[in-house]
Each structure stands twice: as C-alpha cells, then as structure tokens.
Amino acid sequence: MxxxxxxxxxxxxxxxxxxxxxxxxxxxxxxxxxxxxxxxxxxxxxxxxxxxxxxxxxxxxxxxxxxxxxxxxxxxxxxxxxxxxxxxxxxxxxxxxxxxxxxxxxxxxxxxxxxxxxxxxxxxxxxxxxxxxxxxxxxxxxxxxxxxxxxxxxxxxxxxxxxxxxxxxxxxxxxxxxxxxVDPLTGLATRRVLDDAAACALAQTGDGTGLMILDLDRFKVINDERGHPVGDDALAHVGDLLRRRAQAGTIASRLGGDEMALLLPGWGRQATLDVAEELLRLVRRTPLRGADGPVPLTVSIGVAHTSAHTTMRELYAAADAALYDAKADGRDRVVMTDDVSRAPGPHASPRASGARPGA
Incomplete structure (x- = not known):
C-alpha cells in the first residue's frame, strides 16, 4: 500500500x-x-x-x-x-x-x-x-x-x-x-452489479450494448420430480456455464429464481446473437451430472441490443419480452428483438430475428 x-x-x-x-x-x-x-x-x-x-x-x-x-x-x-x-x-x-x-x-x-x-x-x-x-x-x-x-x-x-x-x-x-x-449459489454477479455496469455501458458510444436473459426450461418440474437440491445444482451448473462463456468486460448475473443475464457492453448486434446461440447449444450438450444419472437441461434466451441512447429499463424490458416469446414458441431457443433504440413502440412485437432453435 x-x-x-x-x-x-x-x-x-x-x-x-x-x-x-x-x-x-x-x-x-x-x-x-x-x-x-x-x-x-x-x-x-x-x-x-x-x-x-x-x-x-x-x-x-x-x-x-x-x-x-x-x-x-x-x-x-x-x-x-x-x-x-x-x-x-x-x-x-x-x-x-x-x-x-x-x-x-x-x-x-x-x-x-x-x-x-x-x-x-x-x-x-x-x-x-x-x-x-x-x-x-x-x-x-x-x-x-x-x-x-x-x-x-x-x-x-x-x-x-x-x-x-x-x-x-x-x-x-x-x-x-x-x-x-456475488450470488452465493451460482457465483454470478447480483442484479445491483448488473444495473451499475449497464448504466455505465449505456452511457458510452460504440457498437452498442447487448443484453441476454436466459431462463432454465421446466425448472419447476426439476424441483418437483428430483427435489430442490437437484434444482439448486441445476442453477449452479447453468451459472457455471454462463460464467465460462462470459468474456472480459461482460457481466454475468443472476437476476433471481432461475433467471440469469449476460450484459455485453460494446458488442455489436450479430456478435450478441452469436453468443446467445453458442450458450444455448452449450447448455444442451452439457447435462447436469446427478446421482441418478445425467439430467438434461435446456434454456430459453431473450436477447436485446441497442446502438443508441436508451435506459436499462427499456433494454431489460425488450430482452424480457423476447424471452417470453422464446418460452411461448416451445422453449430451448433464442429470440432477439429489434434494436431497442429503433423499436416502433411499446406495443409492437419485440421479435425481429424470430425464434432460433439451437443447431
């Protein structure tokens, strides 16, 4: 010192x-x-x-x-x-x-x-x-x-x-x-850290800011059929995969329950979408190793991107709406919104790229 x-x-x-x-x-x-x-x-x-x-x-x-x-x-x-x-x-x-x-x-x-x-x-x-x-x-x-x-x-x-x-x-x-x-179960950052980082990212110029929100598919079924300890293990497992996929400058966070997020400051729209699809495939091909055998897991991911001034609330709302569409379309897929800064309005459908199941 x-x-x-x-x-x-x-x-x-x-x-x-x-x-x-x-x-x-x-x-x-x-x-x-x-x-x-x-x-x-x-x-x-x-x-x-x-x-x-x-x-x-x-x-x-x-x-x-x-x-x-x-x-x-x-x-x-x-x-x-x-x-x-x-x-x-x-x-x-x-x-x-x-x-x-x-x-x-x-x-x-x-x-x-x-x-x-x-x-x-x-x-x-x-x-x-x-x-x-x-x-x-x-x-x-x-x-x-x-x-x-x-x-x-x-x-x-x-x-x-x-x-x-x-x-x-x-x-x-x-x-x-x-x-x-830090969230004690998953080791991811808390929502407060994500919000602070997003506020800084959205104030900068560059390629834009991407945000993906992912939700563990049929998490309630896992808890009901295999027990809450296995459910906790599933959250920790997906959190570890998300943390491994995160790169320097990105923020992986647990928002609450089985909902997690990855903030990508300075990332372009296509690069943000590519990361989401890679993560989708990574979760699918990496099942949780349980005492009674492997537990297959999938996630649904909603992605939003902005290339101009917007707020964290608007960016999160767009990603959350895309996540809702991904779940409604059958889960285990990525849905991305239009650029938030060019979105036609709060009542328009957020989807631009459509539902994209992992290959």
Whole structure:
C-alpha cells in the first residue's frame, strides 16, 4: 500500500468529524482549566495558551464542515501538526504534568482509528518523541525517563489495538461487500452489479450494448420430480456455464429464481446473437451430472441490443419480452428483438430475428 493510500482515511467524512471533535475538545478543556486558574502562571504563557487554543477552534469548525473534501495528505499533516502544537505549548508553558502529557494521545487516537499502518507508526513515533522533548526539557532525568516509558508504552499499545480493530473492520466490510456483489449459489454477479455496469455501458458510444436473459426450461418440474437440491445444482451448473462463456468486460448475473443475464457492453448486434446461440447449444450438450444419472437441461434466451441512447429499463424490458416469446414458441431457443433504440413502440412485437432453435 502506497503512502497516499495509507493516508486516505477509511471514512473521509467520519475522519473530518473525528479530527474536529478532538481538536475542539482539546482546545476547550485547556481553555476551561486556564480560566479556572489551572493554567500557566506567567502572563506571556497564559496569553500564548489562550491565543493558540482560540485560534484552533475555527479550524475545528472548518474540519467538521469541509474536511471530507481535503486531499489525503491532510490526514497525516493534521496529527503531526497537533503533536507539534502540544509539545510546543507544554515546553513554552513549562507544563510537564500528567494532564499535559495525556494530550499526546489525541493525535495517535485519530491516526490509528482512520489511517493505515505506515502513517500510524509515524504519528506514534512523533508523539513519543514530542513527549520525550517535553519531559527531558522540564523534568529531572529520572522522572523524565519514567514518564516517557509509561506514556510511550500507552501510546504504542493504544495505536496497535486501534489499528488491529480497524483492519478487522476493513476485512469485514470487504467480505460483506463481496457477498453483496456475488450470488452465493451460482457465483454470478447480483442484479445491483448488473444495473451499475449497464448504466455505465449505456452511457458510452460504440457498437452498442447487448443484453441476454436466459431462463432454465421446466425448472419447476426439476424441483418437483428430483427435489430442490437437484434444482439448486441445476442453477449452479447453468451459472457455471454462463460464467465460462462470459468474456472480459461482460457481466454475468443472476437476476433471481432461475433467471440469469449476460450484459455485453460494446458488442455489436450479430456478435450478441452469436453468443446467445453458442450458450444455448452449450447448455444442451452439457447435462447436469446427478446421482441418478445425467439430467438434461435446456434454456430459453431473450436477447436485446441497442446502438443508441436508451435506459436499462427499456433494454431489460425488450430482452424480457423476447424471452417470453422464446418460452411461448416451445422453449430451448433464442429470440432477439429489434434494436431497442429503433423499436416502433411499446406495443409492437419485440421479435425481429424470430425464434432460433439451437443447431
């Protein structure tokens, strides 16, 4: 993972809000304790602390509102600058108390909850070095070493725990995303993936976009006579054949039930029809191997193609109408519509090439 990728937060909007809250809390807590007389004793230090903390409050507001639009480097610069401010104020005000050192945890918490391992390690090291500068500047060496050991250990463990938790969450999100994109029975893409791909394809120019919808013939009979497990096996078998026939750039999808689809972006009309007929023959000559012997399978395929601007709804409706004709004409055949962009109207017959049984 590159530095730019590692510095990109898991959730830009959440990172902006987290950074804003941490900055605001640190500034407000410091201002409150300063107002209660718990701040630095000298007037110069008092003015410095008050001025810096008042200055960062508008920064917190800006981060909260607009931080999600900031470039990736912002999210590494923010905790690094925070460490510099904390260390500088501690030394300038001669404050090496436990409360002052505790603020070094804020940048580490932010980085470890939002960024990758490399920037987290860098921020943690800088926080420990910043704390070392403070304690060895203001405290006796023995006490400084003790404080640094405790604070350094705390920051390191805190960063490690948060990084591991974040990576577990990332893996879970990735797994859930993959599961949402893939049908578990057939291994084909889900309808959502197909719709997204079709929206992109239909926005492009070129040879056009083809869509075929296929339906497993007499699927209910298979379920009733051989049982639902065999029916599931039949769906998985046809899904595997469809996936094997798909090529780079095409999207094979399960729409639901025994209905599947293949989207062919950038494919011409005749090439789309050829693929459908090849798939028809492939299913017929590749029966499912069942426990009681081979189970012959056939499919009906409706094909639509557009060479101009249209919508996924129109393309799907045309392919679905062609599929209906293929089933009505006796199944185990391909029916293709006219070019959707030149179709005469919603009530006209979709068929142009006619029913084409596989050879």
């Amino acid at each position: 590159s530095w730019e990728q590692a510095c990109r937060p898991r959730d830009p909007r959440g990172a902006a809000r987290a950074a804003a809250v941490l900055v605001a809390v640190a500034a407000l807590v410091t201002l409150v304790f300063t107002a209660l007389g718990q701040g630095p004793s000298s007037l110069v230090a008092l003015v410095l602390v008050t001025g810096v903390n008042l200055a960062v409050l508008p920064l917190a507001v800006a981060l909260y509102r607009h931080g999600h639009r900031a470039p990736a480097a912002t999210w590494l610069v923010t905790p690094v600058v925070g460490i510099a401010i904390i260390a500088g104020l501690d030394v300038a005000t001669a404050d090496a108390s436990a409360a002052a050192q505790a603020f070094f945890a804020f940048p580490v918490v932010f980085a470890a909850s939002q960024l990758g391992r490399k920037p987290v390690a860098l921020v943690t090291v800088l926080a420990v070095l910043g704390n070392a500068w403070v304690v060895f500047t203001l405290l006796p060496p023995g006490r400084a070493a003790t404080d640094l050991a405790y604070i350094g250990a705390m920051l390191t463990v805190l960063a490690a725990v948060l990084v591991q938790a974040g990576e577990r969450q990332d893996r879970l999100v990735t797994r859930l995303t993959e599961q949402a994109a």
